[in-house]
Amino acid sequence: MPELPEVETTVRGLARHLEGARIERVALNRPDMRFPFPEGLVQALTGARVTGLGRRAKYGLVHTDRATTLVFHLGMSGRWRIDPGACDKHDHFELDTAGHRFALCDPRRFGFVDLVDTAALARWPAFAAMGPEPLGPGLTPQHLRLAFAGRKQAIKLLLLDQRIVAGLGNIYVCEALFRARIDPRKAAGAVSARALARLVPAIREVLEQAIGDGGSTLRDFARPDGELGYFATRFAVYDREGLRCARDDGGTIRRIVQGGRSSWYCPKCQK
Numbered sequence: 223m224p225e226l227p228e229v230e231t232t233v234r235g236l237a238r239h240l241e242g243a244r245i246e247r248v249a250l251n252r253p254d255m256r257f258p259f260p261e262g263l264v265q266a267l268t269g270a271r272v273t274g275l276g277r278r279a280k281y282g283l284v285h286t287d288r289a290t291t292l293v294f295h296l297g298m299s300g301r302w303r304i305d306p307g308a309c310d311k312h313d314h315f316e317l318d319t320a321g322h323r324f325a326l327c328d329p330r331r332f333g334f335v336d337l338v339d340t341a342a343l344a345r346w347p348a349f350a351a352m353g354p355e356p357l358g359p360g361l362t363p364q365h366l367r368l369a370f371a372g373r374k375q376a377i378k379l380l381l382l383d384q385r386i387v388a389g390l391g392n393i394y395v396c397e398a399l400f401r402a403r404i405d406p407r408k409a410a411g412a413v414s415a416r417a418l419a420r421l422v423p424a425i426r427e428v429l430e431q432a433i434g435d436g437g438s439t440l441r442d443f444a445r446p447d448g449e450l451g452y453f454a455t456r457f458a459v460y461d462r463e464g465l466r467c468a469r470d471d472g473g474t475i476r477r478i479v480q481g482g483r484s485s486w487y488c489p490k491c492q493k
């Protein structure tokens with residue numbers, strides 16, 4: 223499932239070929255993905271020039287010179303293919319520029335696209351109540367201290383709450399808590415200011431490392447399928463149940479379930 227680093231890598235890969243280009247053809251190969259394609263999407267994008275790309279949480283943004291933004295979400299299995307050799311039956315949405323074809327391929331169809339007035343993006347329903355970007359200036363120890371004050375829920379669960387921090391998913395929350403030496407079960411309101419001061423850079427580091435790993439994939443993405451967005455990165459605790467802690471402290475990585483999802487942590491060094 224694509225998390226923030228995969229979306230960021232996808233956006234950067236698309237930007238290389240799409241930024242500044244005019245969209246000459248738009249094709250919808252079925253009526254819907256997770257949601258129906260917005261009405262008038264083909265006419266709205268055909269002939270538009272892409273002025274820039276961006277990302278908010280796990281959403282990719284394609285801004286056009288018509289004051290509209292194409293928002294895309296990759297769902298569980300979505301990925302963009304650039305210049306795919308042959309059409310895949312899961313290529314649901316296609317954009318052609320003079321030089322390239324971009325196909326949004328999504329076998330499970332949990333992904334979707336929407337078209338939003340660029341000026342109204344911040345009020346788009348999914349964005350309206352979202353917290354700060356984890357890589358932006360809004361995420362500070364002070365922000366977390368205020369958001370967590372008096373909260374008894376486990377810190378792991380509150381870090382997944384998009385209203386507190388936007389775009390953090392299970393893998394990177396586990397990794398950041400390990401890096402900051404915080405027990406994922408600890409009541410958020412009881413986490414010390416000192417630990418929160420470790421957590422903010424830990425969040426940025428795990429995301430930036432993964433984006434870096436994706437970037438190294440991008441450099442050789444001139445594969446025939448041209449797929450963007452999936453790459454291998456190294457994890458310290460994620461999916462490492464029963465293995466020795468990377469800190470070599472005698473701890474063994476443990477898996478527990480919180481809010482219906484797995485958490486991995488080292489009971490020895492995460493307090």
Ligand SMILES: [Zn+2]
Nearest residue numbers: 467473488491
């Ligand atoms: Zn440990």
